Structure formats: structure tokens, C-alpha cells
Amino acid sequence: MVLSFVLFTYGSYIGLVVLPPAVEPILHNNYRILFFHLPSAITAYTAFTVTLVMAILYLIKREEKWDIIAVSSAKAGFFMITAALISGSIWAKAAWGAYWNWDPRETTVLILWAAYAAYFAIRSSIEDPAEKAKVSSILAILCYTTIPLSYLSAKMFFSLHPTTQSLQIGFNVGRALGPMILSFLLMYVSFLILDVKLTKLEMEVEYE
């Protein structure tokens, strides 16, 4: 957590203060949103991948711990994808002129967001713990299909959203982006450890 804070401060300072404005007139200074938008999107994709793996492990082994990790990871992923969606929308207003353009990337990420919102809604509606874990594991697998769809949308369809290849990240941008991505991933790991421990403790208290 401390390392994450140090990296966050360093990355923010380089990205927001040290780096010069972009050469492209459309991006100029608003490209600095990238240092917050991309790390939150990468962390969200990582968190949902962990959820998928844990959901599969639960369906194979039927042990409660896999379900606890899956749902904690999905929570972190949901917060991160919301951050990426809103920051992306603000960036779209600055660069393209409107908050929402129904761009393929925007639309598919919105579908992803809605799918995981449904995952939490359905999960909270089931009372039996075993049934809840089984249904949410199946749902987590189904929801994950939206991840490759959103990732590939900018390549498959005509999109204004840049892809990782078209970005051509140089050393200057990389020295701010690298620490920021690492910082967000460490924040996610810290949250996951904390939330899993608290959920286990909560269950122990309830059983007593």
C-alpha cells in the first residue's frame, strides 16, 4: 500500500507536471488523462480475469474461499471500470467534443459495466450461500465474455478510440505510465487482501 502511494505520487508528478504537452493539437494537454484512465482500465481487466479464474476454481472444487476471492476481485474491478468509463467520457468531451459518442469501445465497456452490475444484483438476491456461490460463479464466467468484446472492439469496428498499437508509447510517457499501472495494480492487491480477510471474519462472526 505504501509502495503503491509512492508510485502513484511519482507517476502523477511526472504525468501531470513534468511531461510536455502532446504534439497533436486535438490532445495537447488533455492526453494527461491517459495516466489515470489506462491504469484503471488495465486493473479492471486484471480483476475480472482473477474473478473468472476463481469462479472456475469454485465450480471445480466447491470450496467457499474461491467464491470469496471471486466476489472481492469483482468489486475492485467494478470500481476500476467505473473510473475508466467516467474518465474516458470526460476525455471524449475534451478531445472529441461530446461526453458520449456511441463509439464501439464506449458501448462495449458500457455493456461490460451493466453485465457486472447484474452480477452483483443477482448475487445479492439469493439467500442460500451455496446456491449464491454457484449462480454467481456461472454468472462471472458469462460476464467475462464482455471483456474480449470490449478489448477487441476498437480493432474490429471503426473506432475513434486508440488501440495499444496506435498509441506508440515512448520512453517519456512510459516513465509515468509504468509506475501508475503498477500503483493501481498494487492498490487492487491491497484491496483484495483486505476485503477477503474481512469477509472471512464476517462469516466467522455470523456463525458464532
Add this chain to the structure above:
Amino acid sequence: MSDFVAVFEAVMVVMVLVFLMFLITLKKAMDIEKKLK
């Protein structure tokens, strides 16, 4: 919208959401404490 306002808004949104993410763990810890009393 100026670039400065856009960057400020986006950074604030991301930071608030990260803060909220950790706030739910604090809420959970407080609920556990309440149950233990």
C-alpha cells in the same frame, strides 16, 4: 471544456472511486465490530 478542467475532473473521479473502494472495507470492518459488541 478546457484541458485543465478535463484533466482535473478525470483525476478527481478516479481518485474518489479508489477512495470509495477502500471505504467499503472500512464500512465492513465497522459492521463486524458492531456485531462483536
